[in-house]
Amino acid sequence: xxxxxxxxxxxxxxxxxxxxxxxxxxxxxxxxxxxxxxxxxxxxxxxxxxxxxxxxxxxxxxxxxxxxxxxxxxxxxxxxxxxxxxxxxxxxxxxxxxxxxxxxxxxxxxxxxxxxxxxxxxxxxxxxxxxxxxxxxxxxxxxxxxxxxxxxxxxxxxxxxxxx
Amino acid sequence: xxxxxxxxxxxxxxxxxxxxxxxxxxxxxxxxxxxxxxxxxxxxxxxxxxxxxxxxxxxxxxxxxxxxxxxxxxxxxxxxxxxxxxxxxxxxxxxxxxxxxxxxxxxxxxxxxxxxxxxxxxxxxxxxxxxxxxxxxxxxxxxxxxxxxxxxxxxxxxxxxxxxxxxxxxxxxxxxxxxxxxxxxxxxxxxxxxxxxxxxxxxxxxxxxxxxxxxxxxxxxxxxxxxxxxxxxxxxxxxxxxxxxxxxxxxxxxxxxxxxxxxxxxxxxxxxxxxxxxxxxxxxxxxxxxxxxxxxxxxxxxxxxxxxxxxxxxxxxxxxxxxxxxxxxxxxxxxxxxxxxxxxxxxxxxxxxxxxxxxxxxxxxxxxxxxxxxxxxxxxxxxxxxxxxxxxxxxxxxxxxxxxxxxxxxxxxxxxxxxxxxxxxxxxxxxxxxxxxxxxxxxxxxxxxxxxxxxxxxxxxxxxxxxxxxxxxxxxxxxxxxxxxxxxxxxxxxxxxxxxxxxxxxxxxxxxxxxxxxxxxxxxxxxxxxxxxxxxxxxxxxxxxxxxxxxxxxxxxxxxxxxxxxxxxxxxxxxxxxxxxxxxxxxxxxxxxxxxxxxxxxxxxxxxxxxxxxxxxxxxxxxxxxxxxxxxxxxxxxxxxxxxxxxxxxxxxxxxxxxxxxxxxxx
Numbered sequence: 161x162x163x164x165x166x167x168x169x170x171x172x173x174x175x176x177x178x179x180x181x182x183x184x185x186x187x188x189x190x191x192x193x194x195x196x197x198x199x200x201x202x203x204x205x206x207x208x209x210x211x212x213x214x215x216x217x218x219x220x221x222x223x224x225x226x227x228x229x230x231x232x233x234x235x236x237x238x239x240x241x242x243x244x245x246x247x248x249x250x251x252x253x254x255x256x257x258x259x260x261x262x263x264x265x266x267x268x269x270x271x272x273x274x275x276x277x278x279x280x281x282x283x284x285x286x287x288x289x290x291x292x293x294x295x296x297x298x299x300x301x302x303x304x305x306x307x308x309x310x311x312x313x314x315x316x317x318x319x320x321x322x323x324x
Numbered sequence: 325x326x327x328x329x330x331x332x333x334x335x336x337x338x339x340x341x342x343x344x345x346x347x348x349x350x351x352x353x354x355x356x357x358x359x360x361x362x363x364x365x366x367x368x369x370x371x372x373x374x375x376x377x378x379x380x381x382x383x384x385x386x387x388x389x390x391x392x393x394x395x396x397x398x399x400x401x402x403x404x405x406x407x408x409x410x411x412x413x414x415x416x417x418x419x420x421x422x423x424x425x426x427x428x429x430x431x432x433x434x435x436x437x438x439x440x441x442x443x444x445x446x447x448x449x450x451x452x453x454x455x456x457x458x459x460x461x462x463x464x465x466x467x468x469x470x471x472x473x474x475x476x477x478x479x480x481x482x483x484x485x486x487x488x489x490x491x492x493x494x495x496x497x498x499x500x501x502x503x504x505x506x507x508x509x510x511x512x513x514x515x516x517x518x519x520x521x522x523x524x525x526x527x528x529x530x531x532x533x534x535x536x537x538x539x540x541x542x543x544x545x546x547x548x549x550x551x552x553x554x555x556x557x558x559x560x561x562x563x564x565x566x567x568x569x570x571x572x573x574x575x576x577x578x579x580x581x582x583x584x585x586x587x588x589x590x591x592x593x594x595x596x597x598x599x600x601x602x603x604x605x606x607x608x609x610x611x612x613x614x615x616x617x618x619x620x621x622x623x624x625x626x627x628x629x630x631x632x633x634x635x636x637x638x639x640x641x642x643x644x645x646x647x648x649x650x651x652x653x654x655x656x657x658x659x660x661x662x663x664x665x666x667x668x669x670x671x672x673x674x675x676x677x678x679x680x681x682x683x684x685x686x687x688x689x690x691x692x693x694x695x696x697x698x699x700x701x702x703x704x705x706x707x708x709x710x711x712x713x714x715x716x717x718x719x720x721x722x723x724x725x726x727x728x729x730x731x732x733x734x735x736x737x738x739x740x741x742x743x744x745x746x747x748x749x750x751x752x753x754x755x756x757x758x759x760x761x762x763x764x765x766x767x768x769x770x771x772x773x774x775x776x777x778x779x780x781x782x783x784x785x786x787x788x789x790x791x792x793x794x795x796x797x798x799x800x801x802x803x804x805x806x807x808x809x810x811x812x813x814x815x816x817x818x819x820x821x822x823x824x825x826x827x828x829x830x831x832x833x834x835x836x837x838x839x840x841x842x843x844x845x846x847x848x849x850x851x852x853x854x855x856x857x858x859x860x861x862x863x864x865x866x867x868x869x870x871x872x873x874x875x876x877x878x879x880x881x882x883x884x885x886x887x888x889x890x891x892x893x894x895x896x897x898x899x900x901x902x903x904x905x906x907x908x909x910x911x912x913x914x915x916x917x918x919x920x921x922x923x924x925x926x927x928x929x930x931x932x933x934x935x936x937x938x939x940x941x942x943x944x945x946x947x948x949x950x951x952x953x954x955x956x957x958x959x960x961x962x963x964x965x966x967x968x969x970x971x972x973x974x975x976x977x978x979x980x981x982x983x984x985x986x987x988x989x990x991x
Contacts, residue, residue, distance in 0.1 A: 165380070172451050172454075173451060173455055192451075192452070192455070193448070194444065194447050194448045194451050196405060196440065196443055196444045196447055197404055197405035197406045197407055197417065197440075198381060198404070198405075198406040198407065199406070199407045199415075200379075200380050200381055200406070200407075215380055217380075223451070223454075225447055225450060225451075226447070229404065231384065231387070231388060232384065234384055234387060235384065247458060249458075284462075287557065287560060287594065287598050288553070288556045288557065288590075288594050290560065291556050291557050291558070291559050291560040292556060294559040294560065294563065295556075295558070295559045
């Protein structure tokens, strides 16, 4: 079976671990538990006619306390860039992470997932920036690990991009 | 001893494995419990174990380890912690280290269990604190805006307090009462000072955070900003299948310079376009347009959505934290931001449901004129400096149009002005003010800046437009709570001659009136004592400038129209039409206020508020009470209407003292 490595990148507390848990185990918890280190999960998916094993690297969110090790991206076929729609700074962080990935490992497929769409009333993201990124060719999806909205779609879109 | 040494790594929780070519490992000591729990099959195997096949993380780490082993003397090679899951689902933290032992390539694996959990605990605390800090910062921002609104609203009642106490001080009251009133005035002055200080501090902060780089004289092109925002949001509209375009009526090459700053103007367009997109279905249109209104330029965003939300009044849409029940919007700050920004630049903003479908959100801004960056003087400062002269100011009688939607301010100010010998016509909103202006002749028009229907700014513009080509020019005074110097400058650029900061003192108003240009030489008038406030016949006569005929006509109109209004109110309640109820109750409130019927006014006000809230369940009871109050008023007014005209006398006499036989006449 085809195996593809996917890295989850983004600021801390944007919901990377929650997205993986929702995708792999269909579980969600409202309690924020920070990720220290790296957690790896697998899920088999059907992409068009092919069965693919996705190896999901849930990498801790970079901040002042933990710096990202770019060696984790070795062998990655793509990555899910995650931002929190209720925290504007996380989208800016996502933009800088994408640039850094390009510098470190070159251009590989990615999807920007703006998570926490269930908290639309607290939404803080500037649609102008979102539009600007879309205009640059970014694939952007909104998701909610809590409700499951957009989660399967995000991974499926990335898988298609990786195989395409 | 050697047996002890062999078991030492296992006892310490280490797994020591020799790396063989091909990616296999051979344990060189026993294996610790956590290793067996994690990879039970591997722990039992006697042959070389394919460890990297079991752990993608290790597979990745081996690339670094091989680099290390191939370059002896290079820096130590150690992994960060990663988490492996055992068969039972337990998460086990693991770390790896590559080293040479006796010339052999050794991989050391260990599980930093307690150390790891300490690290997690520390990071969890630190990140929770960061999130709390972010949340707090957002809350503070919201509360700062709220504080501004509260402080602004607090200053409004002070106008009433000042005028009311001024009025009382001029009544024939005892020295002791005067002392109490003076104390009250002193306290209200103190409160006014404090509110102004808070407002000023807040304004400075707000200006620092929001108005960076924005001066009153900044200008930008309205259409260019609209186009830039459209380009930015174009893909989002495309993604939803909504067509975004500039109205065909807009001449592309025209210039549209307005007062404002480009990035914030774009944010206004962005907020309005996002709002339009939110409610417009796929396949429909959103249109941006600009229009020339002379001194002002207007921009609008039309959508083809369901129209304005029924649960909100148009003016509520731009309120703080305001969201419709059907809204999928944000925190309720977007449209509020548009309003405070547009108003700060001297413009206005609004929204209407379009006749066919959809809604129009519009705003207008002053056309940018060269040299508008000059700063005006502070309102309070100008009033204070002039106040030194006010005691000796004599005011000639003037024909004044007074418009203020706050009934108490309107009534008290009108009362004071009339007592000073002026002829005063009042209007409860901008639309009525403009009607009154066209229906009669005035020397002075005093306009509250924020009124429903038409703002003071809009009325002023309409008046100035109507005066074009005429010799006569009315003296326009703005009364406003926005007392910053740029506000004064903006208002004067908008057509006002003078600006009166709210809350204002009567002396400030008198001072401004004394500077009104004289159409014809007129005798000077000294301030006269007035009759007591209330709803006696004499007081009502005084309220209409001593014109008994006018009063009787007003009474006649009231007695004729009120039953129809009450029927209309009852029908609005019965048919569950809150907007009609609010409108009819508002009109009736104004009518009964003329006659000083406080009880009826209060009940009408309650009905108006019920109408505005849409909650009509208590309305029938309130209507019953209102009818009772009005019945009493009608009985009194019928009595007044039948009174014989008072003995002809000079206006000065009627102002100076109430009729001696007032009590007998009423009986």
